[in-house]
Amino acid sequence: MGASKLIKGILIILVVLFFCNNSINAQVSDKVSNVQLGEAKEGQALDFRVELQQGASISNITLLYKTFGQTEYKEKEMLISGSVGTLQIPATDISLPYIEYYFRIESRDGAVETYPLGVPNEGAPFQVAVSAISPKDKEVLILSPNKGELVTLGDLFISISLMKATDNINPIATKLYLDDIDVTPMAMFAGELIILYPENFPGTISTGAHKLRVDLYNNLGELYHTLSSDFQVVTSQFAEAVASKFKYSGNIQGESRNEQYDDEVNWYNNVTLNFNSTYSDWDIDAYGYVTSEEKAYLQPQNRYSVSAKSDWLELKVGDSYPQMPDLIMAGKRIRGVSGALKFGFFNIEAAYGQTRRGIEGNLIELIPSTSNTLESDIIAVDSVRYGQPYARVDLGTYSRQLFAIRPSFGARENFQLGFSYLHGKADTESIVLGAQPKENVVLGTDLFVGLDDQRITFTGEVAASLLNEDISIGDFTDAQIDSVFGSDSYFDADPGMIKDIKNYLGNFITVNQYLGPLNPQEFASMAAEAAINLNYFNNNLRASYIYRGNEFNSFGQSYLRTDVKGINLTDRIRMFDNKVFLSVGYEKLEDNLQETKIATTSYETINTSISIFPRADFPNITIGFTHYKNNNGLSITDPDNQNYAVDDATNKFTASLSYEIEVGVKHSTSLSFLTSTREDNSLFNIDANYMSTSLSVNSYWNSDFTSYFSAVIYTSEIAGIEYNYSSISLGGKYRMLENKLELNASISPSFGDFERQAFDFTGEYFIYENFSLMLQARLYRIPDQSTNSIFGLMTRIGL
Amino acid sequence: MKSKIKYSFITMLISFVMISILAGFIIEPDDTPVALIKKVVKDVTYRLDSDSDVWEDAKAGIPLKDGHEVKTGFKSLALVLFTDGSGVLRVRENSVLQIYGEKEENRFDKNTYIDKGEVGFEVTKQEDEEFKFTTPTVVASIRGTAGYVGVNDDSSTTIMCSHGMIELNALLGQRQSSSVSGGSTARIGTDGGINVSVSSGDEQKTFEASQQTETKKIRIRTNKGDLEIEYIPESE
Known part of the structure; x- marks a missing residue:
């Protein structure tokens, strides 16, 4: 017994030393100060919380995540409240062995960056190990x-x-x-x-x-x-x-915040209301967020919604994020009405509302017809109103309305067949100084078949889209068709047939020369995917095929990778009484489906991972290896096409371990390690190597005091440029005055190429059980540059 | 030294008496109860043996073993939980039932005999085990569903099935066999006939009421302290 304990101890020390001797990973950002996750457990919803450094300068944060072997990231917009973004991803999306994720942050000035930086191209996403249900x-x-x-x-x-x-x-x-x-x-x-x-x-x-x-x-x-x-x-x-038929809970939170960033000082104020109630089988919820950052020249910053939900009805008014088949609609905010009727054998989901509001452009200068009018920011304007036929402008944004509906048959226990229709259209009257208002129609169908208690499932989805890039000129007139089509005209096609097509399609979308795709026979605007899952003998085997034409487009999707097709195979194997999970995956994709590029690039990925959950006095360990290889067959010695050659390979190795140690008190520790080496044989030779190691220890001293420590070491060399830094963070949480006062403080200095000292403090005092005041202070000092600060006062009242 | 021994002895004696009292429910070490009473509202009694005339007051946590009987009075309710986690019974007012359970290796068969009254049930999916309700007129085998069983004064039985399926075998007269599926109700007469039809609005309401376990309390303040009366509110 003693010997086995000794061996176990030595093994733990060796593992820890092995990881500590390598260096890497800490993430730097001037947008995000902290990311917190709930417990990642298979089949349980996972909460994300992002604390922002300059909340008011950020217009949107999107969480992008994928599980092992998935081809692409799923996207969900986070709910921003003050300087915090929150989101819960559903239990169905949490599976072994890990989830990779990153954040896309859009600033008010239109700049977009990711956290960690450079994902998915140069940078590596975060990874959280998912533990198994025993x-x-x-x-x-x-x-x-x-x-x-x-x-x-x-x-x-x-x-x-x-x-x-x-x-x-x-x-x-x-x-x-x-x-x-x-x-x-x-x-x-x-x-x-x-x-x-x-x-x-x-x-x-x-x-x-x-x-x-x-x-x-x-x-x-x-x-x-x-x-x-x-x-x-x-x-x-x-x-x-609580037991009464009508139950409710809620809170109102008000915040006033001062941010000083470089020489800029701003005050921000916001109020958030949360209300949740149940009456019998009904859930009735309300959410409101009003901020001083709501401006007519920005997309909406305020958020509000009221929803009612029962076993058979879901209805939401205000801001919502309706979810339909991924190709049609996923994670897009709509301000309007959305909901579903669920009868089991027949169901219907629908959403109608505005996805973006109209924001008028700015007139820079008027331009006479004699000047060059071909520049992209020069548009035709009303010469009676403006005195000139053209103007250079900061282009505005047309408001866009969207309607989506999906009737389906079957309760998705063994079978479901759905049909989807989506129509999105810019309101051409919403602004004057804009260009290229667009319209989009998507039709799709999806199928689910589950057999043997869903041990075998088949899912399939097909959709086709039409996109009109400019509806400002309206439909073709019959006279225009007669003048363009015909045996003696520009296009040798029967004008009568073209008119019939226009009359038919015109019921759904504006028909003019900007309507695409121009090559529907090549399935350019079609997207399809099919997958089969087999869950037998402790194996979860999945095989899928995707096809996305280069012109597929849905206004219900913020981002969808197009011009790609290929296969994806993954198998997750449970072994030794669910103590060990072995995952393997292979993916082969290629682009240039409609031959619109010089060469076809193939993207090959091999993924492996092993997770060990000993459920004894030993750490949980997850180790993964991924190999990416991209090649388009062009040679860098080919003088005509050398600039287009793609030939790179990346090897990525990740490891993480978590362990709860009892040394006097309980300490939750975790250690993660990532190394990635990219060999770029293209003309640009953007080789990229980086390593990152992070260690965290949370110690629970008693019910009133918790401390935390983390350290990160990061080294990288991208295209010959080195970037190295290390960072530590030390903090604690202390409750006093019979839990009426909670203090939280941390100090986080970074050294090396990223030099910064950060100090965070929050103190929350509960005047009553449901009424508290919170003071928040953050200081960021960048040596020889600036000292930035955020001071905020919050009050929270529970209902 | 003597006083220490005396003190230890008294402590042990008190502990022994306390454990005996709290085990007022007399549990034999190797005899796993079939069910537990999880909640009691107003007048709920139980007895260990149907031959016994003694009905003891029930309270939350009372274990029920094979053959134990539970009775509810006017406007009363008992929530009974099977110890293998297979289901929960909501015993409505003026009901009498007996709990039976038999464990054989990994199999645990449960049978609830309802003599009269109304019992709402929620049963998780059963693999190879039996979960049965028996009334004077029918045996109902459950695989995994929710619903209620009502036994009328003439012993005729009503069984409503919310979802899933229930197999029925009448015990008297014609001894018909049938099944009732989700959204339907079976009426089993004393003649052994089984009549199945779509649940009526009233039956649906009865089912909803049978699922209800929430109660209300009236608190009366007196100069000798507060008096609290717990009751089940009328269904709307």
């Missing part, structure tokens, strides 16, 4: 109280059932811990049932939140599994209020 969880049933249950002391009893436990479990060796205090001696063991009646031990449990832990031991006396739960003991008055 089948052992099912062996322990916490019968009472339920997880998260609110219960009065009079109704409280704790009951654990081991009826589902395997024979090698020793029920009477089970240990019960309440808030980390061993309460096993108070429990009664009745066969495979354990019961604890707190009323027999007055004073053991007080009102408030409690954590329950169950440690299971096998017949050899070794710890077999641990399961945790939580519940709240409340007063009978509180329980009664």
Whole structure:
């Protein structure tokens, strides 16, 4: 026993030393100060929270994420409130072994950057290891109280059932811990049932939140599994209020913030309202965010919505992010109405509203017809109004309305067939000084078939789009068709047929010379994907094929990679009682589907990963290796095409481990390592090598004090330019005055090529249980350059 | 030294008495209960044996073993939880039921005999195990569904199925067999006939009421302290 512990200890030290001897990864940004994630567990929704350094200068943050082997990132716009962006990604998107993610940040001035910088091309995304759900969880049933249950002391009893436990479990060796205090001696063991009646031990449990832990031991006396739960003991008055048919909760938060960045000083104010309620089977929620940053010359910064949801109806008015098949609509904000009717055998989802509002352009100068009018910022204007026929302008933005509908048949348990239609159109009357208002129509269908309790699933989706790049001139007239088409005209086509097509298509979209695609017979505006999933013998095998024509376009999608086709194969294998997960993936894609490029580039990716969850006194480990290879067959010695040659290969190695150590108190530690080497054989020779190592330790000293420490070392060389830095962060959270005051402070200096000292402080004082004041201060000093600051005062009232 | 021994002895004695009291429910070490009473509203009693005349007051946490019986009074409610996590029963007012369970290796078969009254149920998907309701007129086998079982004064039975499917075997007269699926209700008469039709609005309301466990309280302040009365509100 002693020897095995020694070996285990040596192994842990070796692993830690191995990682500590390498260097890398810390992320620098003048936009993001901190990213926080919830627990990434298979099949559980995951919360993201981004703290911004200059919240008011940012108009939009999008989270892009993908799971192992996925071809492309999914996008979701984050909800910005003051200097914080939040988002939850659904449980269905969380799978082993890890999730890669990054943020796209759009500034008010139109600049776009990613965090970490340079993703997905030069930079590497973040990676979070996803832990597995243990089948052992099912062996322990916490019968009472339920997880998260609110219960009065009079109704409280704790009951654990081991009826589902395997024979090698020793029920009477089970240990019960309440808030980390061993309460096993108070429990009664009745066969495979354990019961604890707190009323027999007055004073053991007080009102408030409690954590329950169950440690299971096998017949050899070794710890077999641990399961945790939580519940709240409340007063009978509180329980009664919660149990009433109409339940509600909410809060109002007001913030006033001063930001000084270089020589610029700004005050920002905002108010956020959150209201959640349930009545019988209905959930009724409201959200409002009003900020002093709402300006007529920007896209909306305020957000508001009211929603009602039941088993069969979902309705949302205001700002929403409707989700339909990915090719049609995903993650796009709409201000209007969206909802769904769900009857099981027949369902219908729909959304209607504005995706962008009209913002008038600015007149720079008037231009006479005698001048050159071919520049992109010169447009025709009303000569009666302006005195000249043309003007140079800062182009405005047309408002855009969007309507999408998807009727579907089947409840998606075994079968669902859906049909989607989307129409988006710029309002040409919304502004005067703009150019090229657009219109878009997308038609699609999707199919889901699930067999053998969804161990076999087939999903397929096909969509085709039409895009009119400029509807400002309206439809073709019959006279225009007669003048352009005909055997003696520019195009040898029957004018009658063209008129028929125009009359038919004109019901859906404006028909003129800007309507595309021009080559529909080449499937240029078609997109399709199909996938089959097989879940047998601890293997989760997925094979998929995608096709995206180079002109496919949907206004319901912020970004979709087009001009690509290929296959993707992944297999996730569960081994050793779900303690080890081996994942392998292969993807081969190519572009130039409509032969619009000089050469066809192939993109080949090989992905492997192994995750180990020992569920014992040893770290959880995830190790991954990815190889990317891109080549278009052109040679750098070819004098005509050498500039277009693509020939690069990247090897990326990642490792992360997390471990909970008991040294006096509990410390949650994690260590991650990433190294990437890109060999670019193109004419540009943009070789890129970087390494990053980060270590974090969260220590729970007592219920009032938590400390955290993190360190990051990053080295890179991109196209011969080195960039190296290291950063540490040290902070703590302390509660005092009977939990009325919570103080949080951290200091984070960075050294090397990125030199900065950051100091963060927040203090929150609860005047009443539901009313608090918070002071926030952040200082950023960049030596020999500037000292920037953010001071904010927040008040929060719970309803 | 003597006083220490005396003190230890008294402590042990008190502990022993306390454990005996809290195990007032007398649990034998190797005898795993079939179910637990999770919640009690107003008048709920139980007895260990149908031959016994003694009905004891039930409270939250009482374990129910094979053959134990539960009775609810006027405007009362009991929530019963099976210890294998397979389901929950909401025993409505004026009901009497008996809980049976038999464990064989990894199989745990449950049977609930409803003598009278109304019981709402929610049963998780059963693999190879049995989950049955028995009334004087029918045996209903459940695989995984929700619904309610009502036994009328003449012993005729109404079984409403919210989703999934329930197999039915009448016990009297014609001894018909049938099944009832989601959104339907079966009426089993004393003649052994089974009549299945789409659930009526009233039956749907009864089902919704059978799922309700939330209660309200009236608090009366007196100069001798507060008096609290818990009750189940009428369904709308």
